[in-house]
Amino acid sequence: MESMRRTELRQLRAEPRPAEDTDRKPDLAGLMSRVARGDHRAFELLYGELAGPVYGVVRQVLRDPAQSEEVAQEVLLEIWRTASRFDPAKGSPAAWALTIAHRRAVDRVRSETASSRREEKAALDPGSVDDDVAEVVAATLDRQRVRRCLDGLTELQRESIKLAYYGGYSYPQVAQLLDVALGTVKTRIRDGLIRMRDCLEVEW
Amino acid sequence: MVKAMRDDSHVLSGAYALDALSEPERDSFERHLQHCPLCTDEVRGLRETAARLGLAKTLDPPPQLRSRVLAAAYRTRQLPPVGDRIGLDRRRTRARKPFAVRPGHAQHGRQGRLLGRPLVPRLAGALAAAAVVVVATLGISQSLTRHQPGGAPAASAAISRVVTAPDARTETERTSAGGTVTVVVSADRQAAVVSAAGMRSLPAAQTYQLWVMGPHGSARSAGLLSGTGRAGPVLASGVEPGDQIGITVEPAGGTSSPTTAPVIAVPV
Numbered sequence: 450m451e452s453m454r455r456t457e458l459r460q461l462r463a464e465p466r467p468a469e470d471t472d473r474k475p476d477l478a479g480l481m482s483r484v485a486r487g488d489h490r491a492f493e494l495l496y497g498e499l500a501g502p503v504y505g506v507v508r509q510v511l512r513d514p515a516q517s518e519e520v521a522q523e524v525l526l527e528i529w530r531t532a533s534r535f536d537p538a539k540g541s542p543a544a545w546a547l548t549i550a551h552r553r554a555v556d557r558v559r560s561e562t563a564s565s566r567r568e569e570k571a572a573l574d575p576g577s578v579d580d581d582v583a584e585v586v587a588a589t590l591d592r593q594r595v596r597r598c599l600d601g602l603t604e605l606q607r608e609s610i611k612l613a614y615y616g617g618y619s620y621p622q623v624a625q626l627l628d629v630a631l632g633t634v635k636t637r638i639r640d641g642l643i644r645m646r647d648c649l650e651v652e653w
Numbered sequence: 654m655v656k657a658m659r660d661d662s663h664v665l666s667g668a669y670a671l672d673a674l675s676e677p678e679r680d681s682f683e684r685h686l687q688h689c690p691l692c693t694d695e696v697r698g699l700r701e702t703a704a705r706l707g708l709a710k711t712l713d714p715p716p717q718l719r720s721r722v723l724a725a726a727y728r729t730r731q732l733p734p735v736g737d738r739i740g741l742d743r744r745r746t747r748a749r750k751p752f753a754v755r756p757g758h759a760q761h762g763r764q765g766r767l768l769g770r771p772l773v774p775r776l777a778g779a780l781a782a783a784a785v786v787v788v789a790t791l792g793i794s795q796s797l798t799r800h801q802p803g804g805a806p807a808a809s810a811a812i813s814r815v816v817t818a819p820d821a822r823t824e825t826e827r828t829s830a831g832g833t834v835t836v837v838v839s840a841d842r843q844a845a846v847v848s849a850a851g852m853r854s855l856p857a858a859q860t861y862q863l864w865v866m867g868p869h870g871s872a873r874s875a876g877l878l879s880g881t882g883r884a885g886p887v888l889a890s891g892v893e894p895g896d897q898i899g900i901t902v903e904p905a906g907g908t909s910s911p912t913t914a915p916v917i918a919v920p921v
Contacts, residue, residue, distance in 0.1 A: 489723070492726055502710075504713075504718070505707065509707075522718060529722075529729060544700050547707040550707070591709045592710075595706055610671065613673040638673065639664050640667070642667045643817050645706070651701045
């Protein structure tokens with residue numbers, strides 16, 4: 450994402466791209482504005498960029514492959530439908546897409562009366578939440594970096610963030626799972642995320 | 654008078670960015686965001702961070718998903734853009750209307766509304782003295798420009814350091830030009846981060862200017878704020894206990910010392 454952001458900036462400045470970036474992905478913001486104008490070809494390219502991350506996030510939260518596929522489809526269609534509402538001043542296209550994906554997945558979890566299926570699968574051991582799906586090789590570098598930064602957090606920060614984001618739990622549920630006070634969880638999630646942001650050198 | 658921001662709201666930014674709030678809390682936090690550009694900025698950074706957590710979980714989707722999504726797109730009408738940009742244009746048009754303040758003339762009308770606030774007399778003194786003791790250092794401030802081409806992420810990092818400092822204190826106050834100003838001060842970092850929302854928009858010939866005002870009447874410019882009335886976050890460095898952070902209306906391009914009564918002054 451960081452490099453995407455850099456790419457966007459560079460294009461705004463109309464500078465030539467350096468060689469290191471020539472094999473880089475198409476510019477997402479540019480694709481977004483084409484998609485907003487109803488360009489199906491651009492949407493195909495955008496699908497190529499975003500379907501993996503969207504499906505990955507949804508699957509991480511929902512676990513169930515069939516349900517994840519259904520929700521990922523809704524999310525990707527939502528991206529098509531609402532592309533004109535995307536505002537680059539408010540964040541990167543990937544963050545926008547993944548915010549939609551994560552929220553949809555979480556809404557699904559919380560609205561589900563019979564969420565027992567998921568709960569059986571995601572046993573309350575926080576460590577099991579993130580490790581049992583096969584990830585694609587392309588994400589390896591990202592994954593390593595995220596893991597390294599997660600390792601730099603305190604245990605409470607790390608577990609709070611993983612349960613909230615990867616587990617899709619609300620912070621009161623996180624507090625209950627970790628057996629700590631509500632206020633503590635709120636604070637740990639925030640300061641943990643701030644540390645992650647700085648460790649990952651996120652630009653925004 | 655001083656409406657200090659509830660710490661409680663601010664600390665929810667992390668949980669909000671991770672969709673870990675209940676629906677009522679989410680709604681109320683979103684209302685809070687509308688009046689807190691600083692929180693909005695923080696949420697934006699945390700959202701990007703969450704997205705990195707998400708990208709790390711990228712998975713190959715089932716192959717049949719692609720054709721289903723692309724086919725569905727052909728059958729689905731897209732939403733029109735929202736009127737956000739139209740709104741902006743309107744605001745600009747309004748901003749062109751003449752505004753009664755000329756450089757060098759205090760805004761008595763607005764100042765009147767400030768009366769009764771204990772800090773005003775102190776401040777008026779400070780500003781009068783400031784006209785003599787010119788310590789303005791226009792241009793040393795680092796207004797945040799990262800959303801513009803060539804923007805400096807360094808300013809953004811400096812701002813983060815203040816906002817996330819352990820001793821950071823946040824205050825949100827209404828200004829006499831309408832809207833609110835949020836100031837986050839860290840004594841450890843000797844700096845403040847200021848953002849404004851909803852202040853009256855100014856004609857093109859005027860701008861808002863940010864000042865660090867010392868207890869003995871000195872005033873140092875900490876940069877210009879957009880005349881749209883929505884600005885920041887902007888970093889004001891070299892802030893010490895006893896200083897006040899003030900905003901005045903000045904001629905476009907700014908001045909070396911304040912020429913009007915401040916629309917707001919927040920003690921550090």
